[in-house]
Amino acid sequence: MKPTVVVVDDHAIFRRGVRAELEDRVEVVGEAESVEEAARIVLALKPDVVLLDVHLPGGGGVEVIRQVATSRPAQRFLALSVSDAADDVIAVIRAGARGYVTKTIGGEELADAIRRVHGGDAVFSPRLAGFVLDAFAGSMTPAEVDPELDQLTAREREVLRHLARGYLYKEIAHRLGISAKTVEAHVSAVLRKLQLSNRHELSRWAVERRLVD
Amino acid sequence: MRAMATAPPPAVPARPTLRRDPAQGRLGGVSAGLADRLGVDPRLVRGGFLFASVIGGLGAIAYAVLWATIPARSGSRATNRRATLLVAAGAGFLVLAVLLALRELELWFSDVVVWPVLLAAVGGSLLWGQAHPAEPAPALDPAPDRTAGLYRGGFGIALVLGAVLLFLQGSGSLGPLRDVVLAVVVIALGLALILAPFLWRLGRNLATERAERIRSQERAEVAAHLHDSVLQTLALVQKRADDPRAVATLARRQERELREWLFDPAPPAAASLAAELRRAAVEVEEAHGVPVEIVTVGDAPLDEPVRALVAAAREALTNAAKFAGLAGPVQLFAEVEHGTAQVFVRDRGAGFDLDAVPEDRRGVRDSVLARMERHGGRAAVHAAPGGGTEVELCLELA
Secondary structure: OOOEEEEEOOOHHHHHHHHHHHOOOOEEEEEEOOHHHHHHHHHHHOOOEEEEEOOOOOOHHHHHHHHHHHHOOOOEEEEEEOOOOHHHHHHHHHHOOOEEEEOOOOHHHHHHHHHHHHOOOOEEOHHHHHHHHHHOOOOOOHHHOOOOOOOOOHHHHHHHHHHHOOOOHHHHHHHHOOOHHHHHHHHHHHHHHHHHOOOHHHHHHHHHOOOOO | OHHHHHOOOOOOOOOOOOOEOOOOOOOOOHHHHHHHHHOOOHHHHHHHHHHHHHHHOHHHHHHHHHHHHOOEOOOHHHHHHHHHHHHHHHHHHHHHHHHHHHHHOOOOOOHHHHHHHHHHHHHHHHHHHHHOOOOOOOOOOOOOOHHHHHHHHHHHHHHHHHHHHHHHHHOOOHHHHHHHHHHHHHHHHHHHHHHHHHHHHHHHHHHHHHHHHHHHHHHHHHHHHHHHHHHHHHHHHHHOOOOHHHHHHHHHHHHHHHHHHHHOOOOOOOOEHHHHHHHHHHHHHHHHOOOEEEEEEOOOEOOHHHHHHHHHHHHHHHHHHHHHOOOOOEEEEEEEEOOEEEEEEEEOOOOOOHHHOOOOOHHHHHHHHHHHHHOOOEEEEEEOOOOOEEEEEEEEOO
């Protein structure tokens, strides 16, 4: 069973390109080009994964996630953007996207990322891994640290470093002598911390995108 | 001319010479100049002059004498202001001349009017100088001269008011004035109530217009930038549509350039490890047409060993770009943590065996491994799982 996908992007050319690249690999069931249209189509078609552009007229990808999440909290989103700005990327992840890739990604890799998100895993581009390492590098006073959320374990850092170096999950598993499933578990744990931690670096990025009211 | 050729260079004074500094000053720059010379806060000197003026007038006289005797520091911003002040002084002298002439002709009321009229002339011309600035302030940078203008305007108003009071006192009508003042204040309040909404609307309209002007300026700037960059690149892409490699290179260069413009408006001021690595990546990418993806975490200032680290990384990138071929981007990851800088350069190319590299190919051996060791770091080259090669550079920071 190929996963079903809705592509949300305000550029028709880009939607067509993605559709062509993903042909045979996943099933693109719908497209949308604005926040309001995206929310409507995603709720109607209930795709496995929504491929979501970060920058959209009418509030951006963050707004799509928020509108869909109220009636369909389990919907899985993979953010896709040309932006390399930390606040854009972190904001959409914190809103609930399970991964972030840049638009220059190749078709095979993109299909792989979609399958991964469909399977409940997290997808980190090297740059996102770098942002996360940066965000969790600052020191906090021990009193305010929630070790469950505000700090990365040594193994998680190691995995992120390899992601930032451009390694694939199975290559990381090979290098660290652990199973690919364990690597995925580490990345998912990092994603959870990224979404829930109150580290001020993350909150600051989120505030800059008006994610926090 | 011999004399000029052999003239000794001017000695550099330990302290700045005493010069008026109209560019920094509020009125004539005397206080600013003095403060600069004495190395104290100009506000202190200003306060001193003001105090001395209020208690006996000595301050004002001293200020005037100093203003006349101390030469001004040369500076462009001062000229406009000096012109205004010169005009004011000129107006004062002209009026004085007219008064003297009238007196000579016996068309005269009393000597009481001399000082008020003189003060009013100087103050008035200062104010009029404010009223029509040479051109409207540029929208983006209106700030620098405004405080000076305010001070000058305030000085002018004070002079004119002083003139009025002096005249009234001279003609003995200061007493009844109190009642008049009360009436005037009441009328002014009434007028303010009536006019306030109108003025407020006027102000708002002006603000809107200003915002509109800024917006259109920005739009013009964006349009100009897009024209110079993106449209040119698109034209080039169309021309070279039959050469996919060239098109990809063009697109990538344009993307990077646009990205910098959009997301990093202010380039890092000081050279740092991350900035230098980024530059090296761009250069290698341009030279070899192979995309380089760079991720940096943390940063370090540039010193001699860090420079060596950058040079080694550049060599590793060049090598990777040569060997990587078309097998996807070269990946550079740099991290500075706990006083250690680490740089990883990996490609997904065919890979190469370091031991198989002939002795005369000095690139990797000298430029990477030996260079790192010379600067107290270390380097390792190993095959990366999944194919390709990874160069690892490590340096303890001082």
